[in-house]
Amino acid sequence: MIRTGTRYRMLALFVAPALVVYVAFAVYPLLSSVGMSFFDSGGGDSTFVGFGNYVELFTNPTTSERFWNALVNNVEFFLIHLLVELPVGLLIAALLTSGRLRRSVGLYRTLLFIPATLSVVIVGFLWRLIINPLWGIVEFPLLGNEATALPTISLMSVWQYLGIPMVFLYTALLAIPDDVVEASRIDGAGAWTIFWRIKFPLIAPQFGLITILTYIWTFNGFDIVYALNGSAPGPNYSTDILGTFFYRSFFGSSGQVADLDLGGTVASVIFAIILVTTAAYFWVLQRRLKTYEL
Amino acid sequence: MTTVTQPRQRRRVRPADRAANLGLHAALIALSLGAVVPVLIVVMNSFKTTQGIFGSFLAPPDAETFSVQGYLNVFSRGNFLLNYQNSLIVTISTIVLTIVLGTLAAWALVEYRVPIAPALAGFFVIGIMLPIRLGTVPLLKTMTAWGIVDTLGALVLVYTAMQLPLAIALMTTYFRAVPAELKEAARIDGAGEWRTLWITLPIVRVGIAAVASITMLPVWNDLWFPLILAPGKGNQTVTLGVQQFVGQFQSDYPALLAALTLGAVPLVVLFAVFSKQYIAGLSKGYGK
Numbered sequence: 001m002i003r004t005g006t007r008y009r010m011l012a013l014f015v016a017p018a019l020v021v022y023v024a025f026a027v028y029p030l031l032s033s034v035g036m037s038f039f040d041s042g043g044g045d046s047t048f049v050g051f052g053n054y055v056e057l058f059t060n061p062t063t064s065e066r067f068w069n070a071l072v073n074n075v076e077f078f079l080i081h082l083l084v085e086l087p088v089g090l091l092i093a094a095l096l097t098s099g100r101l102r103r104s105v106g107l108y109r110t111l112l113f114i115p116a117t118l119s120v121v122i123v124g125f126l127w128r129l130i131i132n133p134l135w136g137i138v139e140f141p142l143l144g145n146e147a148t149a150l151p152t153i154s155l156m157s158v159w160q161y162l163g164i165p166m167v168f169l170y171t172a173l174l175a176i177p178d179d180v181v182e183a184s185r186i187d188g189a190g191a192w193t194i195f196w197r198i199k200f201p202l203i204a205p206q207f208g209l210i211t212i213l214t215y216i217w218t219f220n221g222f223d224i225v226y227a228l229n230g231s232a233p234g235p236n237y238s239t240d241i242l243g244t245f246f247y248r249s250f251f252g253s254s255g256q257v258a259d260l261d262l263g264g265t266v267a268s269v270i271f272a273i274i275l276v277t278t279a280a281y282f283w284v285l286q287r288r289l290k291t292y293e294l
Numbered sequence: 295m296t297t298v299t300q301p302r303q304r305r306r307v308r309p310a311d312r313a314a315n316l317g318l319h320a321a322l323i324a325l326s327l328g329a330v331v332p333v334l335i336v337v338m339n340s341f342k343t344t345q346g347i348f349g350s351f352l353a354p355p356d357a358e359t360f361s362v363q364g365y366l367n368v369f370s371r372g373n374f375l376l377n378y379q380n381s382l383i384v385t386i387s388t389i390v391l392t393i394v395l396g397t398l399a400a401w402a403l404v405e406y407r408v409p410i411a412p413a414l415a416g417f418f419v420i421g422i423m424l425p426i427r428l429g430t431v432p433l434l435k436t437m438t439a440w441g442i443v444d445t446l447g448a449l450v451l452v453y454t455a456m457q458l459p460l461a462i463a464l465m466t467t468y469f470r471a472v473p474a475e476l477k478e479a480a481r482i483d484g485a486g487e488w489r490t491l492w493i494t495l496p497i498v499r500v501g502i503a504a505v506a507s508i509t510m511l512p513v514w515n516d517l518w519f520p521l522i523l524a525p526g527k528g529n530q531t532v533t534l535g536v537q538q539f540v541g542q543f544q545s546d547y548p549a550l551l552a553a554l555t556l557g558a559v560p561l562v563v564l565f566a567v568f569s570k571q572y573i574a575g576l577s578k579g580y581g582k
Contacts, residue, residue, distance in 0.1 A: 002406070002481075002487075004408065007406040007407070007408050008406070008408055010402060010405075010406050010487055011402045011403075011406040011408060011410075011411060011414075013402075014398040014399060014401060014402030014406075015398070015399045015402050015403065015414060017394075017395045017398060017399075018395040018396060018398065018399035018418070018458055018462065019399070019414075021391075021395060021451065021454050021455050021458065022418065022421060022455050022458050022459070024436075024451075024455070025433065025451050025452050025454070025455035025456075026421055026424060026426050026429065026452075026455040026456060026458075026459075027421070027424070028429075028432070029426070029429025029430070029431075029432040029433045029436070030424060030425075030426065030428055030429040031429075032429065032432035033428055033429050033430075033431055033432055036431065036432065092322075092325060095318055095321060095322055096322075098318060100311075100314065100315050100318055101318070101319075101322075104319070104322075106569075108322045108325075108326055109569070109573070110565075110566055110569050111326040111329055111330050112325060112326055112329050113329075113565065113569065114329055114330060114333065114562055114565070115329050115332075115333070116511075117511060117515075117561045117562050117564075117565040118333070118515070118558050118561070118562070119514070119515035119517065119532075119533040119536070119557060119558075119561075120515065120517060120533075121517060121533050121536050121537045121540070121557065122336075122536065122554050122557050122558045125540055125550070125554055126332055126333065126335075126336050126554060127332065129336065129339075129547075129551070130332055130335065130351075135347075135348055135351050136351065159328075159329075159332075162329070163329075164576070167573050167576055167577065168576065168577060168580070170573075171573060171576075171577035172577070209580065213423070213580065216423055216425060219425070220425045220427055220428075222427070222517075222518055223516075223517040223518065226517065226521075227517065227537055243427070243518075246428070246430075250430070250431050250434075251522065260431050260435070263430075263431040264431050264432070267428040267429070267430070267431060268428075270425070270428055271425065271428050274425055278423065
């Protein structure tokens with residue numbers, strides 16, 4: 001046995017390097033963003049302005065219009081992932097674990113995951129080439145139309161990340177012991193009933209987790225929109241999401257001056273949105289999803 | 295599951311079962327094609343002339359349309375070798391640093407059970423969900439103040455911080471599975487704590503492989519931080535390099551497709567090799 005004093009010393013020694021890097025480059029910047037949103041650093045010194053930056057963000061006609069537009073677009077971006085990516089991922093996971101496949105499982109799993117290994121830059125351009133109205137598979141300019149541009153980009157992202165919920169739910173389904181499934185099969189339950197009445201309730205916590213992770217990831221989205229449409233994503237900001245709006249706020253763009261305080265404020269608002277939703281989710285839903293000890 | 299179904303399938307397969315199997319394979323093949331064909335179209339067209347691409351997007355290259363001019367253009371106009379080198383340096387350094395720091399921390403959190411250990415572990419686990427990009431403005435300020443903005447080191451530090459929570463969560467589950475007798479035996483033989491950890495490492499090597507493969511993808515493919523923290527010509531990673539190249543050479547389609555192919559191939563190959571470790575990492579890391 002190790003003495004308690006030694007334990008504290010060893011813990012401190014082994015954890016310190018990871019803790020320093022994690023705090024300095026992940027936790028502190030995030031909290032510091034919130035801190036700086038209450039200050040005005042224009043003109044050299046920082047002066048405390050309370051909620052001044054927030055008032056400015058939400059009352060200035062330009063920033064406020066852009067923010068609400070980006071938020072609504074981001075909700076749509078998330079909903080398309082929720083309604084397409086997760087169900088299809090679940091379907092594939094169910095097919096892969098139906099018990100009818102043997103060695104081919106590994107091959108299908110790898111092939112289906114390949115898009116998720118590509119960088120978003122590649123995914124964006126690849127699809128832009130394929131759907132190019134001049135020679136591609138559709139004649140309609142999907143990316144050039146305000147109504148279709150965002151759904152199109154969202155579906156590109158869904159195509160890319162489908163493998164993530166698939167793998168997630170696949171491993172969850174694999175963990176269900178055979179005898180549970182076998183017992184209900186003997187009782188005469190069909191594949192459909194077994195899946196919805198036995199298997200899905202058992203993986204509901206994992207399904208909930210991947211849902212909330214998808215929410216966090218999509219509200220952190222930026223890459224695919226930027227890769228396709230740049231930092232002021234058109235047509236007419238119809239594909240602008242919170243990530244691109246945030247980027248413009250502190251980095252500037254042709255139509256906007258870079259403003260670090262505004263950047264910190266926007267980051268804090270996005271952070272608050274993610275935090276409140278995630279916390280609410282864990283309090284309200286995840287607690288009700290029973291984790292069964294198997 | 296296989297042990298249950300195997301004997302049954304060796305018997306005569308009922309027609310209904312055969313139809314179900316056929317439908318299942320048909321569905322999975324269709325989905326797999328949907329995932330792979332778009333990538334293959336790009337790779338295939340990167341070996342064609344501009345006329346070949348415009349003439350028929352879906353036709354494979356023939357004697358007339360085959361060309362590697364796109365690749366030659368990419369290498370003469372782009373900085374691809376340098377981009378690859380940068381991506382390799384950043385990704386490998388991040389993986390090594392994440393493994394070393396993550397393993398030490400996870401070992402201690404499992405091994406030295408004092409009252410604050412669970413709280414510390416929880417503090418790290420929260421990081422799995424933290425949207426670290428939202429801290430970009432202070433990060434940019436810090437990096438500028440330290441004079442390391444526009445260096446590969448800046449990227450390595452941020453990515454390590456970003457990947458550590460998942461690495462610690464993963465390694466913790468692997469360290470928990472190490473038999474206590476083994477560590478006690480080592481300590482009784484007079485091994486110090488470092489030596490005991492060193493003896494334990496081979497047992498958790500699967501976990502280390504999982505951390506490495508799960509760290510690789512998001513770091514190699516990230517666009518946000520290279521764009522903001524290391525945008526200079528000399529420090530561009532492959533992802534940013536492809537982005538800039540494609541933006542610059544919009545009309546040179548063979549080169550553009552060659553650039554996309556060069557950007558995609560390394561990770562697809564690496565994933566195919568390490569898919570098992572990656573899947574273990576993904577499910578165990580987030581699973582807790």
